Amino acid sequence: MVLPEGFALPPWYLLVPLLVVLGGTLALLWALEPPVTDRTVISFAPWMMFGSTLQVLYRLEAFPDSIAVLFTAPSVYLVTAIVAGLVWVVGIFLQAGGLQPTIERVVGVAGTGFFVVFAMFIVLSGWNAGSFSPFWPVIAVVVAGIVTALAWVALGLWFTDVAATTGATGALVVFGQTIDGVSTAVGYAVLGSSEEVPLSRAILEVGKSLPTAEYIGAGWLFVLVKVVLALVVLGLFKEYVEEEPRQARTILGLLAAIGLGPGVHNTLLFLVT
Structure with a gap:
């Protein structure tokens, strides 16, 4: 056994749209060819942590049963990649239009915001339950x-x-x-x-x-x-x-x-x- 325990694919009616949206996002990024530098990778660090908050909230049973499977492995990685990828696309257009100085600022600030908000939900959940x-x-x-x-x-x-x-x-x-x-x-x-x-x-x-x-x-x-x-x-x-x-x-x-x-x-x- 190589896969971790709890590894479960969502039903096809959730998996197929997820893969289609992910494929479209990756295709768009491939066409735009954004630069990938040290700053780019670092700007995505908050998104890596954001995906973790989703999986912890899944373990805390914070999501409705109908969509909860999207927030455990491996679906949570796909969900996070889609959201982060779309923000990357937005950052590319904002930078091209002169509305933001760098793409990395958009990606990093948005990722940090997502992570902080969802991490606070986790902390408050533990605090209210007396398990913090x-x-x-x-x-x-x-x-x-x-x-x-x-x-x-x-x-x-x-x-x-x-x-x-x-x-x-x-x-x-x-x-x-x-x-x-x-x-x-x-x-x-x-x-x-x-x-x-x-x-x-x-x-x-x-x-x-x-x-x-x-x-x-x-x-x-x-x-x-x-x-x-x-x-x-x-x-x-x-x-x-x-x-x-x-x-x-x-x-x-x-x-x-x-x-x-x-x-x-x-x-x-x-x-x-």
Whole structure:
């Protein structure tokens, strides 16, 4: 079993329109050919986190049953991509018309607004239910920031060209994978949560079987694997970024989302459950 538990496709009458709208959005973006730079990838970071808020609200049963399946994996990724893609299109036209100085400002501000509003719904839900508990989520974010900084400094010292070439996009990839690893480790070792992805669960179980688990917990191996894989990917992408920066940064942005999305999801879920 490779897919995470709870992975479910929506019924065809929801899936087909979703795919059609997504295909149309991607086709429009393909025709417009917007630039993809470090700033572009960073501007989409709030959208990666916004998708996490939708999935947490699904777990809190905040959506009507008739459409709830749209806000769990994998549909929530498609919904988020559609909304973010349409905002990207709007930003392109606003910038072309001289109404906004940059496309990234439109994308980033809109994404931040969406994330903050929906995150507040989650916080208020936990507060009203008496389950609001910020200690370990805050610890996870702080530790992830420290580990990311150390990993990025190490990359800059020993592989300066990789860090310089991948830039802010590379840093986001590292942070995304790190926050996913740290939040998963905290949930598994401290909060007693289970891991839904079979491969991740296997790594956590290996860490639990090691003698070090008694002293530094079972999740350190999982964090190490996530960070090392992120750095290796950046090394492999160095030449690709130099030769095809638009395509390479787009793929790296997706890799960042694969880590940042689940990591923020874990953090928000632990905040209110």
